[in-house]
Amino acid sequence: MKKITLVALMVGTLAISACSQDRFNAADAANSGANAGGVNDPTSAAYFNQSIGDRVLFEVDQSTLNPQAEAVLAQQAQWLSSNQAYSAIIEGHADEQGTREYNVALGARRASAVQSYLIERGVAPNRLKTVSYGKERPLAICSDESCYAQNRRAVTVLTTGAGT
Amino acid sequence: MTMNKLLAYALALLALAPVLSATPAQAQQGPLRIEITEGVIEPLPFAVPTFQAETGGAGAYAEEISRVIAADLSGTGLFREIPSSAFISNVTNFASPIQYADWKAVNAQALITGAVAESGGQITVKFRVYDVVSGAELGQGLQFTGTADGIRRIAHKVADTVYSRITGESGYFDSRVVFVSESGPKNARRKRIAVMDYDGANVKYLTDAESLVFAPRFSPDGTRVLYTSYETGQPQIFVLEVGSAQRRSLGTGGGNMAFSPRFSPDGQAIIFSLEQGGNSDIYRMDVNGGSIQQLTSSPAIETAPSFSPDGSRIVFESDRSGTQQLYVMSANGGEAQRISFGPGRYGTPVWSPRGDLVAFTKQNSGRFHIGVMRTDGSEERLLTASFLDEGPTWAPNGRVIMFTRESQGADGAPGLYSVDISGRNLRRVPTPDAASDPSWGPLQN
Numbered sequence: 381m382k383k384i385t386l387v388a389l390m391v392g393t394l395a396i397s398a399c400s401q402d403r404f405n406a407a408d409a410a411n412s413g414a415n416a417g418g419v420n421d422p423t424s425a426a427y428f429n430q431s432i433g434d435r436v437l438f439e440v441d442q443s444t445l446n447p448q449a450e451a452v453l454a455q456q457a458q459w460l461s462s463n464q465a466y467s468a469i470i471e472g473h474a475d476e477q478g479t480r481e482y483n484v485a486l487g488a489r490r491a492s493a494v495q496s497y498l499i500e501r502g503v504a505p506n507r508l509k510t511v512s513y514g515k516e517r518p519l520a521i522c523s524d525e526s527c528y529a530q531n532r533r534a535v536t537v538l539t540t541g542a543g544t
Numbered sequence: 545m546t547m548n549k550l551l552a553y554a555l556a557l558l559a560l561a562p563v564l565s566a567t568p569a570q571a572q573q574g575p576l577r578i579e580i581t582e583g584v585i586e587p588l589p590f591a592v593p594t595f596q597a598e599t600g601g602a603g604a605y606a607e608e609i610s611r612v613i614a615a616d617l618s619g620t621g622l623f624r625e626i627p628s629s630a631f632i633s634n635v636t637n638f639a640s641p642i643q644y645a646d647w648k649a650v651n652a653q654a655l656i657t658g659a660v661a662e663s664g665g666q667i668t669v670k671f672r673v674y675d676v677v678s679g680a681e682l683g684q685g686l687q688f689t690g691t692a693d694g695i696r697r698i699a700h701k702v703a704d705t706v707y708s709r710i711t712g713e714s715g716y717f718d719s720r721v722v723f724v725s726e727s728g729p730k731n732a733r734r735k736r737i738a739v740m741d742y743d744g745a746n747v748k749y750l751t752d753a754e755s756l757v758f759a760p761r762f763s764p765d766g767t768r769v770l771y772t773s774y775e776t777g778q779p780q781i782f783v784l785e786v787g788s789a790q791r792r793s794l795g796t797g798g799g800n801m802a803f804s805p806r807f808s809p810d811g812q813a814i815i816f817s818l819e820q821g822g823n824s825d826i827y828r829m830d831v832n833g834g835s836i837q838q839l840t841s842s843p844a845i846e847t848a849p850s851f852s853p854d855g856s857r858i859v860f861e862s863d864r865s866g867t868q869q870l871y872v873m874s875a876n877g878g879e880a881q882r883i884s885f886g887p888g889r890y891g892t893p894v895w896s897p898r899g900d901l902v903a904f905t906k907q908n909s910g911r912f913h914i915g916v917m918r919t920d921g922s923e924e925r926l927l928t929a930s931f932l933d934e935g936p937t938w939a940p941n942g943r944v945i946m947f948t949r950e951s952q953g954a955d956g957a958p959g960l961y962s963v964d965i966s967g968r969n970l971r972r973v974p975t976p977d978a979a980s981d982p983s984w985g986p987l988q989n
Contacts, residue, residue, distance in 0.1 A: 492822020
């Protein structure tokens, strides 16, 4: 029993000292403002994330892009075309109403739908990668539709550097 | 980590050697028999007087072993322990004749007596099982030997023997479960692969929390674990040795996402999902590398494959009909037969170790269920219902299912539960933190 308790305490400590994932979004959102690199600088990631919108939402169990999503993605494509220094990882996500493996596959469909649209709009395929987190990384944590709707998303996460 | 080695050394098991000058084993056809059927409602009362300490240092071991045996048997829901406070007589000498009348008087139908000796770090446990109603021993006395840190395993071995003698089926107490230990808030969960005894004891962590992981799966021999990790940034399949916690990528994905792996019954091959251009299909490859064989080819989501125990067929889920449903195909792929036809959606099918049933997760009308059906889809039976139940795994004897149950809301967290395949005896499996994705390993040697 002592052994088990000790290990459990270590987990607690790890959780407290957990660092957030190293993402361009998080770093840039923090210094949004009028300066270069801020939200008013149209070449900045902060501008992309906030003024254009880095994400699109989906209906339950769907990966079809609605007109609203297409409008956002059209602007994303345009921005990526004028800001060649950036590449992107498109993250697909699902809400918690579903089994784990299926949701990973569903998130992959969503990410791929966004990727295909951006490529159609002229973004070079080698600048776009996809990853699915399924239901593993919800944004909103309540268990009703108001949260689920925010979690059924695909997020275009900017990265610096040319594509591969 | 060396915990597996520890365990291996801990239990230098004298393989079920009958050492007592006992009466010969009798093929018991008397009343002390539980036929495990739907009809068993009244658990069989049993007594486990604390085992005798035969040497000075053995008292604490005797106490713990007796408690573990009683907990194992009671935990099945098939047995009910008679508390020692009710005992009329006690067993003061393992070799003395049993006073059957005293045990009948407290309504015990089975009596388990034992003795524990400690010598030079070795613990030796002797035990006998009695049919109180018939006034006869059930089977022969046995002994197990191991070291002090293996005494829970020795107790599980004793309980497995008792379970097996009374039910006629093999037990599942000396087995382990690999699972995901979870901590942190719902939107930033930290997950680690962990392994524990089937009853939640002896938790050991096999990965750190640096990378998101999910759905670990034991190899058939319990020495390795397949799992999906985001270590490279993409979901990829890894295999780790339980004993050393050494892990390696199977290189299944290339640049694509690979997930949902399971071993073949011989442990040589794996089946898994590979995503290409947003579409997930099922593939097979040799666990030591080699060519990858595509088993499904459709624009639908195909995932969660599981082999039949003879290795000839695979059950999996697909939304090729428009919603998630269960299908069975040959182990080499090809045409698949749909087997789920009830209302709602079906996922995460797992073939039972006996080959007779498929366990699954079902979603219907906003509720989740764990259920079982025959492998042709007939006789569907839902065992549980909650906000979110998913991911069943079978006990090695095919009698019990463990699964993940997640509670609702912002503070919701997953835990492990077990349920009998009759739908009775739903129990929470204790874990030090939140836990998900159990995979039940084999009965240990």
